Amino acid sequence: MRVIQILDTTLRDGEQSAGVNLNTNEKKEIAKQLVRLGVDAIEAGFPIASPGDFQAVKTIADEVKGATIVGFARATKGDIDAVYEAIKNAEQARIHMFIATSPIHMKYKLRKSPDEVIEIAVEMIKYAKKYFQDIQFSAEDAGRSDLDYLVRFTKEVIDAGATIVNIPDTVGYMMPREYGYLFKHLKEQVPNSHKALFSAHCHDDLGMAVANTLAAIENGVDQVEGTINGIGERAGNAALEEVAVSLYTRQDYYQATTKMNLEQIARSSKLISKLTGMIVPGNKAIVGANAFAHESGIHQDGVLKERTTYEIIRPDLVGYSSNKLVLGKHSGRHAFRERLIALGYVLSDEQINVAFQKFKELTMKKKEIFDDDLMMIIDEQQLKQ
Numbered sequence: 566m567r568v569i570q571i572l573d574t575t576l577r578d579g580e581q582s583a584g585v586n587l588n589t590n591e592k593k594e595i596a597k598q599l600v601r602l603g604v605d606a607i608e609a610g611f612p613i614a615s616p617g618d619f620q621a622v623k624t625i626a627d628e629v630k631g632a633t634i635v636g637f638a639r640a641t642k643g644d645i646d647a648v649y650e651a652i653k654n655a656e657q658a659r660i661h662m663f664i665a666t667s668p669i670h671m672k673y674k675l676r677k678s679p680d681e682v683i684e685i686a687v688e689m690i691k692y693a694k695k696y697f698q699d700i701q702f703s704a705e706d707a708g709r710s711d712l713d714y715l716v717r718f719t720k721e722v723i724d725a726g727a728t729i730v731n732i733p734d735t736v737g738y739m740m741p742r743e744y745g746y747l748f749k750h751l752k753e754q755v756p757n758s759h760k761a762l763f764s765a766h767c768h769d770d771l772g773m774a775v776a777n778t779l780a781a782i783e784n785g786v787d788q789v790e791g792t793i794n795g796i797g798e799r800a801g802n803a804a805l806e807e808v809a810v811s812l813y814t815r816q817d818y819y820q821a822t823t824k825m826n827l828e829q830i831a832r833s834s835k836l837i838s839k840l841t842g843m844i845v846p847g848n849k850a851i852v853g854a855n856a857f858a859h860e861s862g863i864h865q866d867g868v869l870k871e872r873t874t875y876e877i878i879r880p881d882l883v884g885y886s887s888n889k890l891v892l893g894k895h896s897g898r899h900a901f902r903e904r905l906i907a908l909g910y911v912l913s914d915e916q917i918n919v920a921f922q923k924f925k926e927l928t929m930k931k932k933e934i935f936d937d938d939l940m941m942i943i944d945e946q947q948l949k950q
């Protein structure tokens with residue numbers, strides 16, 4: 566089974582979410598949790614961005630062991646020096662440099678020709694080699710770059726010494742088949758492609774980040790990047806918990822796995838939501854409050870008879886203690902009776918009928934019926950045995 570490397574960028578791209586601002590202690594706490602989660606590499610931040618960012622990356626590199634610590638840099642000597650100073654004490658250190666390769670970015674943002682961009686990339690990789698063995702290089706906006714140019718660029722950066730080449734869909738523009746094809750094409754057409762690992766990095770502007778990441782895996786990518794809860798610039802990055810659980814649940818399809826400890830997902834998700842202040846939507850896959858909640862009577866009846874009828878992921882797999890049968894207006898008698906039994910009430914069929922009638926009346930007034938409501942019904946109707 567192929568093992569896909571995971572680079573978590575919650576602390577770098579994730580922190581680029583509008584309104585998020587983590588201090589050094591919070592970043593360290595998250596990094597420690599990411600080690601528990603079993604990611605291979607933690608992108609700790611962008612040291613040149615500010616003294617605070619530098620300090621946070623340095624603290625993580627000095628104190629957090631058990632994963633490769635990655636420092637982010639533009640392709641400039643100043644950025645590279647700052648990354649070195651920040652992560653030189655890491656157990657394993659990696660620099661992640663980038664330069665844009667799309668016509669739009671080269672023309673309007675960099676104001677450089679395609680040849681000049683390759684020259685800068687090559688020169689800066691050679692410069693970084695004096696500090697680092699592990700050098701990741703990203704072709705920013707690869708998703709909108711010319712394919713032949715990307716082949717040439719990739720060959721040159723690998724020749725210069727890049728050990729990982731990242732092909733980001735920076736603006737979340739690509740569709741899964743196209744993005745997957747990029748990796749197939751690069752692996753086949755870049756003559757020295759076997760000398761480096763390939764990495765996928767997807768944004769969610771069109772809601773495709775996880776699908777695109779999985780398409781890259783289908784097409785032989787070695788590493789994937791993302792964030793917990795999918796936080797990140799604009800619409801966010803690929804949600805790593807969704808990628809990892811998809812690989813686990815559909816091992817038959819992907820024949821690939823990760824080293825992630827899936828049972829740490831719930832804890833990671835809650836910590837990151839708490840510290841970033843970014844609320845996880847209730848219907849979010851894997852970590853949303855409703856991800857394991859069954860509301861309708863038909864579903865609740867099915868799950869009570871055999872949970873696999875409506876549950877493809879066991880909640881305990883990802884660190885939740887149990888699924889949740891929400892008692893509301895769609896609930897049926899089966900779920901209602903089971904909840905009463907769990908609360909210690911074993912009632913006759915006749916008593917259940919009375920209580921169920923009262924319960925249904927209450928659902929007209931309240932969306933969700935809690936245990937206290939049920940106990941009140943039992944008391945009011947004097948149904949206790």
Ligand code: KIV
Nearest residue numbers: 663703705706733735
């Ligand atoms: O989205 C992106 O392109 C990035 C870097 C890898 C440059 O975050």
Ligand code: ZN
Nearest residue numbers: 578733735766
């Ligand atoms: Zn990004």
